[in-house]
Amino acid sequence: MSNISVGIVGYGNLGRGAEISVAANPDMALKAIFSRRSLDHPLHASMEKILDWRDELDVLLLCGGSATDLPEQAPALAEHFHLVDSFDTHARIPEHHAAVDAAALRGGKIAVISTGWDPGLFSLMRVLFEAVLPRGNGHTFWGRGVSQGHSDAVRRIPGVRDARQYTIPSETALARVRSGENPELSTREKHSRLCYVVLEEGADAAAVEDAIVTLPHYFADYDTTVHFVSADELERDHSGLPHGGFVLRSGETGPGHRHLVEFGLQLESNPEFTASVLVACARAALRLARRGESGARTIFDLPIGLLSPHASEDLRRDVL
Amino acid sequence: MSNISVGIVGYGNLGRGAEISVAANPDMALKAIFSRRSLDHPLHASMEKILDWRDELDVLLLCGGSATDLPEQAPALAEHFHLVDSFDTHARIPEHHAAVDAAALRGGKIAVISTGWDPGLFSLMRVLFEAVLPRGNGHTFWGRGVSQGHSDAVRRIPGVRDARQYTIPSETALARVRSGENPELSTREKHSRLCYVVLEEGADAAAVEDAIVTLPHYFADYDTTVHFVSADELERDHSGLPHGGFVLRSGETGPGHRHLVEFGLQLESNPEFTASVLVACARAALRLARRGESGARTIFDLPIGLLSPHASEDLRRDVL
Numbered sequence: 001m002s003n004i005s006v007g008i009v010g011y012g013n014l015g016r017g018a019e020i021s022v023a024a025n026p027d028m029a030l031k032a033i034f035s036r037r038s039l040d041h042p043l044h045a046s047m048e049k050i051l052d053w054r055d056e057l058d059v060l061l062l063c064g065g066s067a068t069d070l071p072e073q074a075p076a077l078a079e080h081f082h083l084v085d086s087f088d089t090h091a092r093i094p095e096h097h098a099a100v101d102a103a104a105l106r107g108g109k110i111a112v113i114s115t116g117w118d119p120g121l122f123s124l125m126r127v128l129f130e131a132v133l134p135r136g137n138g139h140t141f142w143g144r145g146v147s148q149g150h151s152d153a154v155r156r157i158p159g160v161r162d163a164r165q166y167t168i169p170s171e172t173a174l175a176r177v178r179s180g181e182n183p184e185l186s187t188r189e190k191h192s193r194l195c196y197v198v199l200e201e202g203a204d205a206a207a208v209e210d211a212i213v214t215l216p217h218y219f220a221d222y223d224t225t226v227h228f229v230s231a232d233e234l235e236r237d238h239s240g241l242p243h244g245g246f247v248l249r250s251g252e253t254g255p256g257h258r259h260l261v262e263f264g265l266q267l268e269s270n271p272e273f274t275a276s277v278l279v280a281c282a283r284a285a286l287r288l289a290r291r292g293e294s295g296a297r298t299i300f301d302l303p304i305g306l307l308s309p310h311a312s313e314d315l316r317r318d319v320l
Numbered sequence: 321m322s323n324i325s326v327g328i329v330g331y332g333n334l335g336r337g338a339e340i341s342v343a344a345n346p347d348m349a350l351k352a353i354f355s356r357r358s359l360d361h362p363l364h365a366s367m368e369k370i371l372d373w374r375d376e377l378d379v380l381l382l383c384g385g386s387a388t389d390l391p392e393q394a395p396a397l398a399e400h401f402h403l404v405d406s407f408d409t410h411a412r413i414p415e416h417h418a419a420v421d422a423a424a425l426r427g428g429k430i431a432v433i434s435t436g437w438d439p440g441l442f443s444l445m446r447v448l449f450e451a452v453l454p455r456g457n458g459h460t461f462w463g464r465g466v467s468q469g470h471s472d473a474v475r476r477i478p479g480v481r482d483a484r485q486y487t488i489p490s491e492t493a494l495a496r497v498r499s500g501e502n503p504e505l506s507t508r509e510k511h512s513r514l515c516y517v518v519l520e521e522g523a524d525a526a527a528v529e530d531a532i533v534t535l536p537h538y539f540a541d542y543d544t545t546v547h548f549v550s551a552d553e554l555e556r557d558h559s560g561l562p563h564g565g566f567v568l569r570s571g572e573t574g575p576g577h578r579h580l581v582e583f584g585l586q587l588e589s590n591p592e593f594t595a596s597v598l599v600a601c602a603r604a605a606l607r608l609a610r611r612g613e614s615g616a617r618t619i620f621d622l623p624i625g626l627l628s629p630h631a632s633e634d635l636r637r638d639v640l
């Protein structure tokens with residue numbers, strides 16, 4: 001396969017990651033970056049005229065947010081382009097799938113939805129692990145990494161100028177799962193939360209800390225530590241977007257024979273790695289389309305060999 | 321899906337593991353165990369009359385060895401049954417694939433070859449990891465576990481009555497890969513070998529040890545430790561068949577952003593876990609067949625959702 005023409009829709013952290021990832025794949029060429037904002041980029045193209053690109057692009061990488069961008073863009077574009085998205089609002093995946101599937105079927109296109117690493121690779125591992133160890137228990141741990149949603153929640157607290165929140169998996173809980181102990185773990189036992197906070201001028205540090213650690217849903221069920229830092233320190237030490245985590249399953253086959261299956265990620269850039277998964281899934285989407293398939297797909301539906309740039313016979317000879 | 325009727329061909333360690341695994345999957349029922357030996361088992365059926373079972377069985381699990389059983393059985397049976405095998409003679413996979421593919425296509429059947437954990441899950445991870453981190457380097461480590469081939473090699477040495485060989489991954493080498501150092505690792509640096517040996521009456525221990533540690537291909541390139549034990553000790557402490565290992569890939573996306581992806585297995589029974597993978601792949605084979613597909617497949621060709629007993633919409637809602 002050569003020269004897959006790619007368009008990126010949205011140019012935030014994920015879109016910039018997609019640009020880097022497309023460049024790392026010699027069978028792909030980036031042709032356009034669609035954004036509603038004006039961009040100082042030679043490939044910037046107008047979002048309003050995206051349908052004019054129907055014959056120029058093999059696949060779109062949708063890099064907008066799950067709150068408002070993707071629920072609108074994916075169903076609107078799936079009739080006209082093969083595409084991939086990272087829709088991650090878990091409760092709304094069935095309705096997103098239905099809307100995108102209908103559009104993709106109308107247009108004879110393939111749309112891979114909700115991919116990345118979670119949802120995405122982690123989801124794949126959960127399904128695979130349960131299939132090969134049906135008598136067992138699975139666990140997912142996230143971190144150490146920056147949670148954008150929790151960072152935003154801290155920023156909304158009065159007196160907070162800026163903040164960064166790290167989700168940290170419990171080494172103790174991980175060790176218990178790895179030992180085969182098969183523990184029941186509470187929310188508080190699995191993860192802790194660590195906040196770096198820049199205060200507004202004159203804000204009451206104790207009141208801010210109390211507001212954070214008692215915030216329902218986000219922090220109240222966790223052990224949360226708050227550190228106050230200067231804006232310069234936040235910028236210097238906490239401007240990256242690392243993330244990662246672990247999917248584990250411990251189970252039994254014959255009597256007394258326990259097994260542990262584990263998948264782990266340590267990512268120095270969450271958006272760049274997420275984009276890399278989207279790009280590999282885009283390759284698979286095109287191959288499904290060339291087989292005559294259409295409709296919405298998830299990573300559960302993709303033969304993993306189709307994500308690879310290598311031919312099937314080469315994978316069998318060299319990697320199997 | 322309910323009531324998949326399964327036949328097992330071969331009743332050694334892997335076949336017994338398959339029996340256990342089929343029992344752990346409520347959508348499957350074991351109907352026959354084919355063996356050339358006479359078995360004291362209510363489901364024993366004659367290998368010579370296996371073709372009489374064509375209408376009774378949905379899928380065969382081939383549980384013989386790669387040296388002589390599978391190269392003969394898989395092409396002979398793939399025309400008549402959907403089947404799964406664990407063929408693991410790496411250099412001969414392309415020819416095995418071609419022979420099985422031709423037979424399966426003739427009969428309109430699906431045959432999943434060379435599955436298990438390596439080849440199998442490890443192969444899947446190698447392909448997936450390279451696809452999502454093209455700028456990187458992958459490493460596979462095996463163990464700690466019993467290598468049947470190396471144990472057999474020790475047993476063939478004059479003066480050895482019985483033996484068990486463990487392959488042990490180097491913690492130092494693993495740590496270097498996990499640190500993102502991306503090391504060049506020699507054979508000796510990646511694994512060591514540990515042998516428990518029962519001597520023949522009157523054998524020369526020093527001569528036996530020297531013959532083991534200098535054995536070309538099997539031990540000469542490794543740091544090998546030999547312990548002499550009694551037959552009772554070998555039976556008591558080393559009768560299990562544990563195995564496992566790690567597939568890792570370390571790579572970069574944008575400048576300075578490194579990522580580590582890791583998959584690991586710790587198995588207390590290598591044959592039982594291998595059989596569990598075969599059984600899950602058998603479910604996928606049947607689903608591909610029901611889509612009208614035929615021919616040989618590997619784990620690279622299987623949408624992982626098809627390995628699961630759950631319906632696609634349930635996986636999207638509950639696991640994605």
